[in-house]
Amino acid sequence: MAAKGRVTIREVAERAGVSVATVSRVLSGNYPVPSATRNRVMRAARALDYVANAHARALVGGGRKMVAVVLRQVTSPFYAQVAEGVEAEAAERGWLCVVGATAGDPQREMDFVQLMREEGARLVILVGGVVEDDAYRERVAHYAHALDASGARLVLCGRPAPDPDLPALVVEFDNEAGARAITGHLLSAGHRRIAFLGGLPGNTALDARVAGYRAALAEHGLPPEAAHVVDCGLGRAAGHRAMTELLKNTEDTGAVEVTGITGGTGGFTAVFAGDDMVAAGALRAIADAGLRVPDDISVVGYNDIPLAEDFSPPLTTVRTPAEELGRAAVRIALRDPEHAAGAHHLLGTHIVVRDSVSPPRRGAPPSDGGSAPV
């Protein structure tokens, strides 16, 4: 047994009665060694429970296969799925995956990226939408160039590149198309007063969804004023608060009538939540107000998190294959390292219809209709 600390290659060599070079060759397996010596070495290594020192190996071998994922938090279902995709794809290729959670703090992000540079990560994946201010743009430009200079690669996953010329790969969903589609779904069901809950001005993902929402409204011939965006940001709590407010306001000020439709909810017959967590909060707020979904008001979300079908009612939402996003990020980055820089990949999304949308009621007070799925 090793006295203290780790067993080194030298001890294995001694025990096997060979030189360290031979041990190295056997263990690396990239050089022919007669099976006689080979076996002796293997036996010695096994007996000593030898494990190579990855640091020494990386030092001489020039880095090791490591990918870093940077996200706000792992407990967000969406981020967790992306992380899982990255981890899975990395593991399948024998790469190590380290994750860093920033809690949205730029400083922690910078520290972590710096750390990853020290550790020699060859792939750094920044996950999720962000608000793009100047400080952010500068930061990302720095990451991209620094990583690139040392032969590593930056992947923007779920967000666009601040500058198309950056040496960074971007893989994201077409948020605008997804939002347009689901807004269209609501419009087709007959809704005209649709509120968007969860705007976050400057945030790449939300801005795109809002744009899609407005575009759909316009396509259906509605005036720009028909759009009602509540900039409450994301999260269950924000959704709950904003929805409660919305319900209260429309009651206080009287129903806003644009198309002649009103209901127990004031002017709105439907709400488009910026993501499923916002929808969860909104759903709860609606229930708290004694209203029912979809009878009194329809609700749709975004992302189709695993539990969206367990909401009450099961949520109609936009499916964004998050795990696939994570897998695609590493797959594309690793597939064609040279060509990948600057490439922009858009992943498609689609609507998942469940039970949270029905046609709006027409001017009638809340009646006891059964559930009315689409």
Next chain:
Amino acid sequence: MAAKGRVTIREVAERAGVSVATVSRVLSGNYPVPSATRNRVMRAARALDYVANAHARALVGGGRKMVAVVLRQVTSPFYAQVAEGVEAEAAERGWLCVVGATAGDPQREMDFVQLMREEGARLVILVGGVVEDDAYRERVAHYAHALDASGARLVLCGRPAPDPDLPALVVEFDNEAGARAITGHLLSAGHRRIAFLGGLPGNTALDARVAGYRAALAEHGLPPEAAHVVDCGLGRAAGHRAMTELLKNTEDTGAVEVTGITGGTGGFTAVFAGDDMVAAGALRAIADAGLRVPDDISVVGYNDIPLAEDFSPPLTTVRTPAEELGRAAVRIALRDPEHAAGAHHLLGTHIVVRDSVSPPRRGAPPSDGGSAPV
């Protein structure tokens, strides 16, 4: 700019006109250096965008601060929270956190632990309950001894130690107490026919919950036969399937009457789901069958995942502070490294009462009662 690859300490030294030792001293900050030279070095490092090579540093410095979390999957809300706790606590102390997902495959677990030994992780945290077979016991014993031999530490998080003499720290919840408490909650509400959904024989966490469930039943004077454990394992799908089955069986075979209570669900007036995901599946199955919770049947879960309050109805469950479990694992392991080995820490849990439990109806067919929260 660096030509190719990373900038080394030597280049910084040259640019600053000093020796590498001086640069090292400045950057490490553990040795007094006159601010004149100090500044020159800093400026050079900054200009070159120098980042130290963590491998070289670890090689000479004897490893670096790294903790590894090993879990089945990151997308499970419970595991994600534990991981978040570990990550947060590690980050606060300047430690790096790497996660490995095994998908329940022992081979992947072994590979990952091996990798962590190579990488010089000083803390390896195995998260979550497991089925304890001989192969498992052997594996863990090996991890514990191997890690210990090289000065690292193994933490069993959310599972007991297969052998109390192993050099491993264990931090877990008192599953039996939690299960006993929530079963007691059901019993106090008047339920006598309570099914346990999600048994997984051999699994440490589930076995303990089943034990707590049986203990509570016994405490309330019920015979052992009153216990009905469905070994369907965990997961939303398993819960859905098992609940559907349960509903069907009790209808087919006629209600099992033990205390004279029957309902639209056959013999059971309540179900205790092994965890919240199982509860989610069960809830859906119940709704699919046209029954209502808690009017027709009460349901409780385990873990209080973030979305449990968004289930329909909001789920009464056992709160296991998962993030705290993760934090405790690293805190305890790092606090008193020597003493920690072999220690066993039990974290408390408590019931969160929401709307999925009400007293059982007495022999009446499903009636149109309003929601009847506890």
Next chain:
DNA sequence: TTGAAAGCGCTAACAT
């Protein structure tokens, strides 16, 4: 077929 030896980039004595 196998060994000896030169580093990889850095830190920590040991010199000066």
Next chain:
DNA sequence: ATGTTAGCGCTTTCAA
């Protein structure tokens, strides 16, 4: 106050 140097554990020429 700062430079020189000896490794840390490993891989990889280059010899033998």
